Amino acid sequence: MRWPALILALCSFCAFAAQPGARSLDELRTFFAANCARCHGTDGASSSPACRKLCSTDFTDPKVMAKVSDERLVKTIRKGIFFGVVMPPFKKRLSEAETLLLVQGILRKAEKGKLIAAGGGGAAAR
Numbered sequence: 001m002r003w004p005a006l007i008l009a010l011c012s013f014c015a016f017a018a019q020p021g022a023r024s025l026d027e028l029r030t031f032f033a034a035n036c037a038r039c040h041g042t043d044g045a046s047s048s049p050a051c052r053k054l055c056s057t058d059f060t061d062p063k064v065m066a067k068v069s070d071e072r073l074v075k076t077i078r079k080g081i082f083f084g085v086v087m088p089p090f091k092k093r094l095s096e097a098e099t100l101l102l103v104q105g106i107l108r109k110a111e112k113g114k115l116i117a118a119g120g121g122g123a124a125a126r
């Protein structure tokens with residue numbers, strides 16, 4: 001291989017490797033606060049006044065969460081509900097891996113009254 005070709009190959013590999021990395025857990029907590037809390041509540045209990053009637057899945061209730069698989073939750077978050085009318089799809093904004101991390105690391109660990117925010121949060125503002 002001649003040098004220019006080698007350099008070209010290396011550079012395209014670098015450009016690929018330099019793609020923005022997946023969000024960290026803390027970044028996903030901030031994402032939840034900015035994009036999900038208005039419906040699902042700042043703590044994930046889905047008790048926000050805006051959505052109390054529609055949002056039924058209380059992420060802070062282990063009994064409720066035990067009934068749904070990670071796969072199903074990831075699928076719903078990425079697809080949205082009812083063509084985005086009931087809940088917007090997030091597949092363009094969250095990768096599959098990020099969504100799984102959000103489900104396992106945030107939704108499944110949500111506690112009633114505990115704010116979901118970067119750094120672990122604190123008491124939820126109601």
Ligand code: HEC
Binds near residue numbers: 032
């Ligand atoms: C416009 C309001 C709205 C927004 C914004 C919203 N949701 Fe939802 N979501 C709903 C409604 C309504 C439901 C259906 C009832 C339920 O299961 O709570 C739902 C359901 C869910 C479910 C349960 C899915 C299932 O299969 O049982 C999960 C998980 C979820 N949302 C996560 C999220 C996450 C994460 C975000 C932000 C990235 C988000 N939602 C943003 C309204 C919203």
